[in-house]
Amino acid sequence: MKSVKNRCFTISLLAVLVMSLIVDFDVTQVEASADQTSYNYSYWEEAVPAPPAYLPTMIVDGQALGIEPFNSPHDIFVSADYKVYVADTGNNRIVILNDVFEYEETIETFYADGTIETFLNPEGVFVTDDNHVYIADTGNQRVIHLDENFDYVKTIDEPESEMLTATFNFRPRKVAVDNAGRTFIMSEGVFDGFMEFSVDGHFTTFIGANRVQVDPIEYLWRRFATREQRSQMVLFVPTEFTGLDIDEDGFLYATTVDDADDVVKKINARGDDILRREGYFNPIGDINYDNDQGPSRLIDITVADNGIYSVLDSRRGRIFTYNNDGFLMYIFGGLGNKMGEFHTPIAIERFDDFFLVLDRNLGEITVFNATAYGSALDEAVRSYEQGDEERAQALFEEVVNMNVNLEFAYTGIGKALLRQDNYEEAMYNFEQSIDQQNYSKAYLLYRNQVMRENFSLMMTIIFAIVALWIGFSIYRKKTKRKRVY
Numbered sequence: 001m002k003s004v005k006n007r008c009f010t011i012s013l014l015a016v017l018v019m020s021l022i023v024d025f026d027v028t029q030v031e032a033s034a035d036q037t038s039y040n041y042s043y044w045e046e047a048v049p050a051p052p053a054y055l056p057t058m059i060v061d062g063q064a065l066g067i068e069p070f071n072s073p074h075d076i077f078v079s080a081d082y083k084v085y086v087a088d089t090g091n092n093r094i095v096i097l098n099d100v101f102e103y104e105e106t107i108e109t110f111y112a113d114g115t116i117e118t119f120l121n122p123e124g125v126f127v128t129d130d131n132h133v134y135i136a137d138t139g140n141q142r143v144i145h146l147d148e149n150f151d152y153v154k155t156i157d158e159p160e161s162e163m164l165t166a167t168f169n170f171r172p173r174k175v176a177v178d179n180a181g182r183t184f185i186m187s188e189g190v191f192d193g194f195m196e197f198s199v200d201g202h203f204t205t206f207i208g209a210n211r212v213q214v215d216p217i218e219y220l221w222r223r224f225a226t227r228e229q230r231s232q233m234v235l236f237v238p239t240e241f242t243g244l245d246i247d248e249d250g251f252l253y254a255t256t257v258d259d260a261d262d263v264v265k266k267i268n269a270r271g272d273d274i275l276r277r278e279g280y281f282n283p284i285g286d287i288n289y290d291n292d293q294g295p296s297r298l299i300d301i302t303v304a305d306n307g308i309y310s311v312l313d314s315r316r317g318r319i320f321t322y323n324n325d326g327f328l329m330y331i332f333g334g335l336g337n338k339m340g341e342f343h344t345p346i347a348i349e350r351f352d353d354f355f356l357v358l359d360r361n362l363g364e365i366t367v368f369n370a371t372a373y374g375s376a377l378d379e380a381v382r383s384y385e386q387g388d389e390e391r392a393q394a395l396f397e398e399v400v401n402m403n404v405n406l407e408f409a410y411t412g413i414g415k416a417l418l419r420q421d422n423y424e425e426a427m428y429n430f431e432q433s434i435d436q437q438n439y440s441k442a443y444l445l446y447r448n449q450v451m452r453e454n455f456s457l458m459m460t461i462i463f464a465i466v467a468l469w470i471g472f473s474i475y476r477k478k479t480k481r482k483r484v485y
Contacts, residue, residue, distance in 0.1 A: 040406060041328060043280045043434045045287045048405040053321075053330035053374030054355055056340030058101065061364035065103040067095070070363030075136075075174070078351045079127040086358070086365070087125045087135070092118060094125055094135060101367060107133070110144065112152040119144070124174040124186075134183065136172040143172050143185060145201075156183060159195075159203030174244040176252065184252060186244045193271065194241065194252065208241075208252060208267035243300035243311070253309055255298040263298050264311060264322075279326040279408065285313045286320075296320075300347045306385035308378065312348040312357070317341060319348060319355065323381045327408040330374060333357065340366060353378075373402045380412060389416040407433045418442055423449055 038052040062069035071090025078084055082099035094107040109116050120139030127133050131148035143156040158170035174186035181199035184207070193209035243255035251274070252267040261282040266275035281287055285296025296313040303309045307324025317335035322328055334341045346360040353370035370378065380395035393416035396409045403409075414429035415438065423446035430439035 039331060040403075041281070041287050042405065043407050045281060047288060050330065050403050050405060051373040052332060052371055053377060054319075054332050054368040054370055056366055057369045058367045059339070059364050060097070060101045060367060061362075065095075065097070067103055067106070070095070072360055073358055073363060074123040074346055074360065075125050076347045076349045076356055076358045076365065077125050077127055078349050078356070079131060080129045081131065082351060083127075084349075084356065084365075085125045085127055085133070087122050089121050089123055089138075092120055092122065092139075094119075094122065094133070101365075107135075107146070107150055110146060110150065110152050112155070117144075117152075124172065126175045126177055128177050129179075132177075134175045134177055136175045136185070138171055138173055138188075141170045141172075143175055143183065154201050156185070156197055156201045159197075161203050163192075163206065174241075176244050176246040178246055178250040180250070184244065184246070186241050186254075189240070191240060194244065194254070194267075207271040208254065208265065208273070209271070242298065245301050245303045245309075247303045247307075248305065253301050253303050255301045255311055257297055257299075264301065264309075275326070276324060277326045279322070279328060281328075283311070283320070283322045283326055283328070285311065286316065286318070289316075299345075302348050302350050304350055304378075306382045308381060310348060310350060310355070312345055314345055317345050319357070323408075324385060327411070329377055329381065329408075332368065340368070342366065373399065376402070377406075377409075380409070384412055384416065389419045392416045393420075409433075411435045411438065414438060414442065418445075421445075421449070 038050050039047045040050040042048050068091060070086065070088050073086050074089045075087035076084065083104065084097040084099075084101065086095045086097070088095050092108065096104045096106065098104045109118050111117070119135065119137050121137075122135050123138040124136030125133065132153070133146040133150065135144045135146070137144050141158055145153040145156070147153050156172075158168075169189060171188040172185045173188050176184045178184070183197040183201070185195045185197065187195055190206075191209070192206040194207050196204050196207050198204050241254045241256050245253045247253065250269070252265075254265045254267060256263050256265070261277075261284060262273060262275075263285075264275060264283045265273045268274050275283070277283065285298055289295060293315060295315075296318070297315040298311045299314045300312040301309060308321065308329070310319055310321040312319055318331055318333045320328060321330050332340070333345070335343070342357060342359045342362070344359055344361040345357055347358040349356045349358075353375055355368035357366045357368070358364075359366065376395050376398050380392050380399055383389075383395060384392035393413055396412040396416070399406060399409045400413070410429040410433035414426045414433065414435065417423075417426035417429065418438070418441070423442045426442040427439055427446060430436075430442055
């Protein structure tokens with residue numbers, strides 16, 4: 001396989017040079033800059049040029065909407081009917097926009113038990129498919145559930161449970177609800193995972209706690225330290241989650257600021273992390289980075305259909321999108337003053353061919369729309385996940401024509417060809433993507449196919465060889481006998 005890697009490495013280098021000449025990109029600038037240069041990472045973990053998948057098309061703020069400016073907004077959500085809900089934290093309200101990003105209405109108060117209630121620094125909002133609204137009313141230490149008419153349904157406030165410590169402080173920051181009506185809350189200062197509440201709002205359990213990361217040397221030192229020394233050491237506790245979303249099947253997707261390779265999680269009903277990490281590297285944001293800045297700090301996540309998910313890096317303002325297998329599809333965004341760049345990105349949401357990025361300090365939403373490249377790549381991944389191999393192959397080939405550096409697209413073509421029993425071409429594409437496992441699978445299937453197709457000929461040749469050998473042996477024996485007599 002070393003020869004395969006060497007050939008593909010040569011191809012990758014040539015591709016980078018050709019692409020650089022075409023679009024006038026500098027590969028070394030891609031890795032270090034935080035501008036709008038579009039890039040991806042190769043199998044060799046090198047930043048390589050890529051066409052932009054999404055481009056900024058408009059800015060939405062209070063002035064554009066004709067309302068009071070947003071004040072430190074913290075969350076954004078797009079409902080099933082394409083309405084945009086913004087948790088305008090500093091103004092203690094939820095602002096609602098329509099599907100063309102025009103102002104529609106505001107939720108500032110609601111009636112509960114005959115009295116008018118207000119919000120205090122709400123940091124999260126979630127809307128179910130039947131348009132019930134859940135608001136993480138952080139300052140009031142509760143989650144408010146409103147129906148489709150914004151009438152009060154119930155309050156989820158600080159629970160009482162033996163699983164909670166005496167010093168527990170309920171400050172919900174993010175909220176999500178599954179199809180069964182169970183509510184999942186990300187609360188500030190909670191290290192045991194997300195808090196799960198039943199349909200009627202009763203606390204049931206914690207789910208999906210992060211694993212504790214232990215330094216072996218510090219752990220050994222703690223074993224021999226005195227009680228006073230141990231009290232001054234850093235506690236081995238799990239890290240908090242930073243982002244929360246839920247897919248159509250009820251799986252929770254989450255981000256954390258831990259430095260481990262599992263900063264993105266997909267959590268099932270048992271609390272297990274079932275995220276597939278089969279890409280060239282784990283979904284962690286930037287692979288190469290300046291050590292002074294450190295790794296990406298992922299603070300929010302949004303899930304599209306067919307297992308496609310995107311994470312927001314607040315440290316560099318970039319959005320990273322991955323497919324269901326964990327392959328990096330595209331990167332865009334950045335920090336700066338140009339359109340499509342941010343000051344303090346805090347939340348991300350997507351629907352159809354749009355991405356919405358919320359900036360906390362600037363109090364604005366940047367709207368991104370898919371380019372031909374981004375749309376083709378999204379559709380290629382969706383088609384493959386839906387089992388439409390022919391369409392997936394055609395779209396991946398279209399993507400490769402626009403970006404020869406996207407190695408995992410060749411895997412997509414190879415898998416489609418594999419399902420079509422076209423093993424020889426599948427081998428070629430797996431070689432381009434340096435996919436050793438699938439290459440071996442395609443090779444074995446191709447070898448078996450060749451043997452089946454040529455079985456009759458091979459058996460005829462074998463029988464002919466055996467017959468000739470037997471005839472030759474008999475002839476030699478007869479010749480020897482004549483010589484003896």
